[in-house]
Amino acid sequence: MISNQPGNSPGALWQQCLDRLERDIPLEELNTWIRPLQLLDRPGEEIRLIAPNDFVREQVRHSYLEAIRNFFAAHGFDREQVSVIVGGQQQRRSQPPRVTDQPRTAGLDEQYQFENFVLGKSNELAFAATRQVAHNPGMVYNPLLLYGSTGLGKTHLLHAAGHFIARANPEARVLYLHSEKFVSEMIQALRRDSIDEFKRRYRSVDTLLIDDIQFFAGKDRSQEEFFHTFNALLESRQQIILTCDRYPKEVDGIEARLRSRFGWGLTVAIEPPDFETRVAILMKKAADRGLELPEDVVFLIAKRIRSNVRDLEGALNSLIANARFSGREINVDYTQEILRDVLAVHDRLITMENIQKTVADFYQLRVNDLLSRRRTRSIARPRQMAMFLAKALTEHSLPEIGDAFGGRDHTTVLHACRTIENLCETDSRLRDERARLMRELTS
Amino acid sequence: MAGSRSDPTQRGQIPLALHPPRRPTFENFIAGPNQAAVDTLGSGLESGSWYFLTGPQGSGRSHLLAATQARLTGEGQIVQFAALVTAAGPALLDSLTGDWVLLDDVDALAGKGSAEQALFNALNRWRDERTGVIMTGAGRAGIKLPDLRSRLGQATRLTLHALDETDLAALIRQVACEHEVALGRGVVDFLVTRLPRNPGTVASAIQLLAVRALSERRTLSVPLARKVLVDQ
Numbered sequence: 190m191i192s193n194q195p196g197n198s199p200g201a202l203w204q205q206c207l208d209r210l211e212r213d214i215p216l217e218e219l220n221t222w223i224r225p226l227q228l229l230d231r232p233g234e235e236i237r238l239i240a241p242n243d244f245v246r247e248q249v250r251h252s253y254l255e256a257i258r259n260f261f262a263a264h265g266f267d268r269e270q271v272s273v274i275v276g277g278q279q280q281r282r283s284q285p286p287r288v289t290d291q292p293r294t295a296g297l298d299e300q301y302q303f304e305n306f307v308l309g310k311s312n313e314l315a316f317a318a319t320r321q322v323a324h325n326p327g328m329v330y331n332p333l334l335l336y337g338s339t340g341l342g343k344t345h346l347l348h349a350a351g352h353f354i355a356r357a358n359p360e361a362r363v364l365y366l367h368s369e370k371f372v373s374e375m376i377q378a379l380r381r382d383s384i385d386e387f388k389r390r391y392r393s394v395d396t397l398l399i400d401d402i403q404f405f406a407g408k409d410r411s412q413e414e415f416f417h418t419f420n421a422l423l424e425s426r427q428q429i430i431l432t433c434d435r436y437p438k439e440v441d442g443i444e445a446r447l448r449s450r451f452g453w454g455l456t457v458a459i460e461p462p463d464f465e466t467r468v469a470i471l472m473k474k475a476a477d478r479g480l481e482l483p484e485d486v487v488f489l490i491a492k493r494i495r496s497n498v499r500d501l502e503g504a505l506n507s508l509i510a511n512a513r514f515s516g517r518e519i520n521v522d523y524t525q526e527i528l529r530d531v532l533a534v535h536d537r538l539i540t541m542e543n544i545q546k547t548v549a550d551f552y553q554l555r556v557n558d559l560l561s562r563r564r565t566r567s568i569a570r571p572r573q574m575a576m577f578l579a580k581a582l583t584e585h586s587l588p589e590i591g592d593a594f595g596g597r598d599h600t601t602v603l604h605a606c607r608t609i610e611n612l613c614e615t616d617s618r619l620r621d622e623r624a625r626l627m628r629e630l631t632s
Numbered sequence: 633m634a635g636s637r638s639d640p641t642q643r644g645q646i647p648l649a650l651h652p653p654r655r656p657t658f659e660n661f662i663a664g665p666n667q668a669a670v671d672t673l674g675s676g677l678e679s680g681s682w683y684f685l686t687g688p689q690g691s692g693r694s695h696l697l698a699a700t701q702a703r704l705t706g707e708g709q710i711v712q713f714a715a716l717v718t719a720a721g722p723a724l725l726d727s728l729t730g731d732w733v734l735l736d737d738v739d740a741l742a743g744k745g746s747a748e749q750a751l752f753n754a755l756n757r758w759r760d761e762r763t764g765v766i767m768t769g770a771g772r773a774g775i776k777l778p779d780l781r782s783r784l785g786q787a788t789r790l791t792l793h794a795l796d797e798t799d800l801a802a803l804i805r806q807v808a809c810e811h812e813v814a815l816g817r818g819v820v821d822f823l824v825t826r827l828p829r830n831p832g833t834v835a836s837a838i839q840l841l842a843v844r845a846l847s848e849r850r851t852l853s854v855p856l857a858r859k860v861l862v863d864q
Contacts, residue, residue, distance in 0.1 A: 216694065217715030217717060217736060218715065218718060220698050220701060221714055221715045221718060221720075221721065221724070224705070225712055241710075241730070244720075244723070244724055244726075244727040245727070339779045367753075369753050369756070373753075434779065496782075496785075497782055497785070499782045499783065499786035502786050503786045503787055506681075506786075506788035507788050507789040509788075510672050510676065511669075512668075513668075513676060514667065514672055515667070527791075529791075530686070530789070531789065628778060
């Protein structure tokens with residue numbers, strides 16, 4: 190029999206049950222599985238707990254329902270009247286999704302536009318090519334493939350092109366998605382026996398924007414389907430823009446015929462931002478938040494965090510969030526205090542010794558080879574690369590770098606840096622190696 | 633029941649059950665040098681933003697995350713939580729959605745290819761859905777997938793630092809008070825100099841000492857503390 194005392198209402202009892210479970214279940218399990226449950230507020234003798242999804246429901250049924258039933262049974266409820274069902278998302282999200290689900294511009298994120306892309310030497314070519322494609326979709330470079338390390342603005346350009354195309358042609362259907370989503374939608378279509386619908390969807394768009402195609406590697410069935418989608422779109426002169434985290438020919442596990450097609454249009458690199466661009470990015474992002482940061486603070490962050498735009502943004506956000514509540518003035522001392530860990534990680538990675546070790550490992554050499562007098566190409570080029578990286582990433586002088594490489598003259602270091610810069614203009618493989626080493630050392 | 637502990641009352645022990653484990657709240661967290669992080673989680677979260685709460689093991693990351701979960705849920709927001717150290721944690725990622733997703737101990741995924749990939753995919757989805765994400769962990773150094781490392785770098789970083797002696801003393805008094813145990817002369821200073829300086833360890837140690845003092849119906853004194861710590 191159930192008492193009608195307020196303390197024995199289902200709501201009050203559920204709270205008591207939580208208190209009880211709190212003693213018996215480790216906190217991390219309680220937070221993951223029990224706290225998301227909501228009691229369905231309905232008068233009567235039934236206790237219905239709403240789980241946010243099937244996964245939580247199954248876990249609760251399997252591991253905790255017995256204990257919950259025991260508790261309610263001890264308070265006069267019928268054990269079988271205590272159940273866990275899925276629901277719970279009847280509450281309305283307080284924020285609408287960032288990306289549009291309009292069929293005409295699916296997946297596009299409003300925040301990424303050409304107008305708010307910070308231009309610099311490292312990304313001007315990619316920017317110009319993407320704008321040109323957006324002005325003349327299907328007419329100039331098809332496909333357009335942007336490649337470069339993570340966090341350099343490839344996704345921004347992809348969305349910006351999509352918005353531009355959709356605005357210029359109100360009839361155009363533009364679809365943006367990450368390659369993983371393509372794969373998971375295809376798997377679902379195969380499961381549901383709706384692969385024809387899947388094919389129709391992708392082949393009927395006017396512009397297809399796919400991010401991070403390196404994740405197609407090793408997924409043969411997805412590549413097969415993407416290959417046919419790709420051909421169908423190209424034949425009907427619909428625009429394809431792709432991004433990849435490295436030169437696409439270097440991605441293992443992608444079929445040769447697909448790789449060859451990626452190269453049919455234009456392939457453009459996007460490089461890590463140089464110092465001036467990093468400064469401009471920080472100033473713009475601070476201004477977007479209504480802040481004007483002191484120049485020396487901006488210079489400090491831009492000088493020490495070289496890896497990518499995401500890290501710059503993360504550092505800036507951390508600084509602003511901490512300053513907001515501490516009431517402290519944002520100056521160089523406070524910035525060093527707040528970003529101590531982040532800056533230390535970056536500094537730790539880019540010592541001369543670590544550069545030498547990383548480059549030696551990358552080219553499967555010994556550090557001693559880099560320091561030796563040997564001048565065979567297989568050793569000299571990695572040595573030049575290591576010298577280039579030491580100059581680009583550390584504040585050591587040229588004579589200091591020369592000393593660290595077996596007592597070489599500073600003119601040798603200068604020559605090495607120029608050689609790498611010149612070769613990277615024309616040698617995409619070397620350019621990719623440089624980008625990968627930069628990424629390894631700075632992120 | 634998974635993870636259940638045996639019922640102390642059934643083993644004939646004394647009043648453990650009277651004092652459930654400390655419920656993590658903002659009020660019972662001694663902030664010390666971490667006030668800005670606590671305030672951000674307590675009242676300064678920006679919806680749709682990502683946060684990474686870092687600090688060494690035992691610095692109070694999980695405590696603050698659980699307190700944040702309670703606060704956001706209390707405000708009527710849809711909050712889902714995954715403790716990634718649990719066996720099912722990584723598998724849960726794909727099903728999490730809401731105003732906020734809270735992930736405890738991202739380090740648990742480090743170096744595990746498919747789990748890192750699952751978090752990367754989930755982060756992409758949450759970005760599109762404008763879901764706020766709060767993660768805890770020691771950092772991202774162990775993460776192998778560059779794309780994931782880069783996304784973690786974008787989060788606003790809130791770092792928890794070690795407490796000083798004054799804050800540790802306050803924590804000791806607070807936990808003892810929660811357990812309604814009297815503190816003997818000099819025991820706070822004794823414990824401050826002997827316990828590690830992270831709040832998680834200190835809170836656990838004081839709970840242990842408090843239970844012992846209560847079961848022996850004694851004041852938590854220096855001799856008792858010394859004896860229990862030596863036994864440990």
